[in-house]
Amino acid sequence: MNMKNELGRAVYKALQRLDIPMNDQAAISKNAFKIEYPENPEHGDFSCNVAMVFAKGLKSAPKVLAEKIVTELEKDLTSDLNFVESISVAGLGFINFKIKDRVFAEKILEIVHGGAEYGWGNSGAQKKVIVEYTDPNIFKVFHIGHLMSNAIGESLSRLIQGSGSHVTRLCYPSDIGLHIAKSIWAMKKHADEIPADDSSSHKKTDFLGKMYVEGTNSYEPDNSGKSAKSEIDELNRVIYEKNSAEVNALYEKGRKWSLEHFESLYATLGTKFDENIYESEMAPQGLQIVKSHIGKVFQESEGAVVFKGEEHALHTRVFISSQGLPTYEAKELGLNVTKFKKYPDTNESIIITANEQNEYFKVVLKSLSMIDNNVASRTKHIGHGMLRFASGKMSSRTGNVVTAEALISDIKNLVMEKISDRDFSATEKDEIAEVVAIGAIKYTILRQAIGSDVIFDSSASISFEGDSGPYLQYAAVRAGAILEKVKIGESKVKNQTKTLPENVSLLEKLITRFPDLVERARNEYAPQRIANYLITLAGAFNSYYASNKIIDDQDPLSSYRINLTQAFLTTMTNGLWLLGIKVPKKM
RNA sequence: GCCCCCGUAGUUCAAUGGAUAGAACAGUUCCGUCCUAAGGAAUAGAUGUCAGUUCGAUUCUGGCCGGGGGCACCA
Numbered sequence: 001m002n003m004k005n006e007l008g009r010a011v012y013k014a015l016q017r018l019d020i021p022m023n024d025q026a027a028i029s030k031n032a033f034k035i036e037y038p039e040n041p042e043h044g045d046f047s048c049n050v051a052m053v054f055a056k057g058l059k060s061a062p063k064v065l066a067e068k069i070v071t072e073l074e075k076d077l078t079s080d081l082n083f084v085e086s087i088s089v090a091g092l093g094f095i096n097f098k099i100k101d102r103v104f105a106e107k108i109l110e111i112v113h114g115g116a117e118y119g120w121g122n123s124g125a126q127k128k129v130i131v132e133y134t135d136p137n138i139f140k141v142f143h144i145g146h147l148m149s150n151a152i153g154e155s156l157s158r159l160i161q162g163s164g165s166h167v168t169r170l171c172y173p174s175d176i177g178l179h180i181a182k183s184i185w186a187m188k189k190h191a192d193e194i195p196a197d198d199s200s201s202h203k204k205t206d207f208l209g210k211m212y213v214e215g216t217n218s219y220e221p222d223n224s225g226k227s228a229k230s231e232i233d234e235l236n237r238v239i240y241e242k243n244s245a246e247v248n249a250l251y252e253k254g255r256k257w258s259l260e261h262f263e264s265l266y267a268t269l270g271t272k273f274d275e276n277i278y279e280s281e282m283a284p285q286g287l288q289i290v291k292s293h294i295g296k297v298f299q300e301s302e303g304a305v306v307f308k309g310e311e312h313a314l315h316t317r318v319f320i321s322s323q324g325l326p327t328y329e330a331k332e333l334g335l336n337v338t339k340f341k342k343y344p345d346t347n348e349s350i351i352i353t354a355n356e357q358n359e360y361f362k363v364v365l366k367s368l369s370m371i372d373n374n375v376a377s378r379t380k381h382i383g384h385g386m387l388r389f390a391s392g393k394m395s396s397r398t399g400n401v402v403t404a405e406a407l408i409s410d411i412k413n414l415v416m417e418k419i420s421d422r423d424f425s426a427t428e429k430d431e432i433a434e435v436v437a438i439g440a441i442k443y444t445i446l447r448q449a450i451g452s453d454v455i456f457d458s459s460a461s462i463s464f465e466g467d468s469g470p471y472l473q474y475a476a477v478r479a480g481a482i483l484e485k486v487k488i489g490e491s492k493v494k495n496q497t498k499t500l501p502e503n504v505s506l507l508e509k510l511i512t513r514f515p516d517l518v519e520r521a522r523n524e525y526a527p528q529r530i531a532n533y534l535i536t537l538a539g540a541f542n543s544y545y546a547s548n549k550i551i552d553d554q555d556p557l558s559s560y561r562i563n564l565t566q567a568f569l570t571t572m573t574n575g576l577w578l579l580g581i582k583v584p585k586k587m
Numbered sequence: 588g589c590c591c592c593c594g595u596a597g598u599u600c601a602a603u604g605g606a607u608a609g610a611a612c613a614g615u616u617c618c619g620u621c622c623u624a625a626g627g628a629a630u631a632g633a634u635g636u637c638a639g640u641u642c643g644a645u646u647c648u649g650g651c652c653g654g655g656g657g658c659a660c661c662a
Binding site: 034036037038039040043047049052055056061062090091092093094135137174176177178179279301302303304305306309313314315316317318319320321322323325327328329331354355356357358359360362383385386418419436444447448449451452453454455463464465466467468470471473474475477478481482485486520524528529531532535536539542543545546547549550551552565586587 | 589590591592593598599600601602603604605606607608609610611612618621622623625626627628642643655656657658659660661662
């Protein structure tokens with residue numbers, strides 16, 4: 001039973017019985033009135049604004065109308081609304097519902113009985129969704145921007161799975177373009193310094209990173225005005241045409257190193273892509289799509305093929321360069337059409353990138369809508385903010401870049417320090433530190449709305465207290481430790497007859513809201529809703545823990561409290577899973 | 588110049604057109620015989636500005652001020 005839906009239905013029926021004219025059909029169908037969770041617990045467990053919405057049309061005072069509706073609703077207290085304790089009118093005309101405490105307590109037992117699947121819905125059942133995210137560039141470092149895209153994309157994927165849909169995770173690595181020519185140009189210059197294939201991953205990616213920076217610097221004129229621009233541009237063509245064995249070998253080497261490095265990072269971060277689609281593979285198709293729509297969608301201009309965005313209140317972008325090469329825009333078209341060819345029954349295709357590409361995507365998707373509206377109308381771009389430090393925007397071009405690896409290792413060291421005096425083995429410490437570090441980083445990214453920048457404080461450290469990932473993990477570990485104790489110790493307490501409490505706390509109420517929240521977070525593409533909820537939930541549990549002894553042979557309520565602890569742990573574990581955060585065994 | 592996004596406690600972030608705008612950090616206090624103190628309890632502190640729409644605006648509209656991003660062959 002979903003209490004929120006039941007209440008909505010009851011209010012709707014009451015309106016009908018009262019013969020309240022609902023002539024504004026549009027408003028009704030769009031849920032003109034809402035059943036909400038009031039922020040202030042004194043306002044009950046649910047509230048409804050229906051009287052305020054309809055008062056004006058009926059030329060009645062909201063409070064008077066509210067009283068009428070309440071009188072009508074009270075007739076249901078012994079039938080449909082038998083889970084409701086009382087209904088009252090408050091404030092300007094809100095109708096507040098107080099639910100019987102016993103109902104919450106019983107729900108907790110139901111949740112425990114239901115097992116580990118608590119929270120997953122089926123509103124998205126039968127739907128197939130593609131999520132594309134992370135999109136790193138081979139030969140370039142995997143930086144914290146990619147980490148951000150990964151954290152957000154993974155969490156959205158899980159939210160969509162949590163609503164019952166099938167998700168395909170796609171990654172679109174860039175494996176072609178000027179950035180690679182720059183790197184290979186420098187590699188040729190430093191041929192004798194190239195690490196062996198069996199060197200450490202760190203050594204190889206470090207080398208590639210340096211080559212990219214050197215190539216980029218050499219591309220720009222130095223003090224005397226000289227640059228390697230023409231050499232690198234020529235090399236770019238050679239790479240594209242694949243007609244030099246030497247260059248091909250360097251390309252394949254760097255590509256392999258990069259992709260191996262990415263795979264190991266995905267494993268650490270907890271992402272498993274179903275497929276990589278490479279940018280180079282999209283070039284022929286992109287080119288073909290654009291060429292076949294010249295005159296209709298695109299037009300030639302200054303030797304290039306462009307889309308005139310101004311006609312659609314956007315800006316103009318080049319899709320085929322004057323050299324006849326497809327730009328990123330053309331390849332993007334190829335990619336999105338390819339997605340629907342490979343996964344034909346897709347209902348929704350989501351692309352996660354940094355928000356500096358927001359305008360770019362508007363142009364590309366507009367042109368796509370004129371080519372294949374079936375694809376375009378199901379494709380959605382979501383732009384995320386940048387990860388910023390006090391020093392400003394990071395750049396992989398100048399080498400002033402924070403790699404994902406470096407950030408993870410820095411945070412991991414902080415955790416190591418914190419647990420140095422704990423009685424864990426070295427292996428355990430390492431595992432814990434990694435899980436906690438990833439949790440801290442992901443939480444920092446996911447706690448706020450997706451579009452805006454995430455600011456790391458100047459000391460580049462992450463707090464492990466309060467509003468943080470480790471705070472959530474700690475609450476879960478604590479609950480787990482208690483349940484472990486019950487299992488190890490005598491099961492006397494567990495087997496006692498089930499006595500339910502007279503009054504329930506905020507903890508029970510929050511736990512029962514979880515499925516509703518998952519659905520909402522999914523519909524709004526808003527992982528921060530989950531993050532926010534979990535902080536409140538953890539606080540409620542910690543508070544409960546501080547004022548109640550859970551395992552107590554003498555207390556008949558102990559059995560209930562253990563069940564409550566289990567329900568909390570399931571909810572917290574599943575909530576953290578939605579954020580892509582694991583719960584360590586100890587910490 | 589044109590287009591897009593954003594201005595909320597000292598700081599970093601929340602808030603479904605709704606009731607007394609929530610947290611956390613930093614500040615000031617308190618809690619250690621008791622299941623993990625990475626914890627709990629208390630306290631103080633905010634909607635850039637001027638209009639408009641609305642029964643009701645942090646939320647919607649417009650102006651101003653301030654910040655960020657984008658705008659032709661990079662990805």
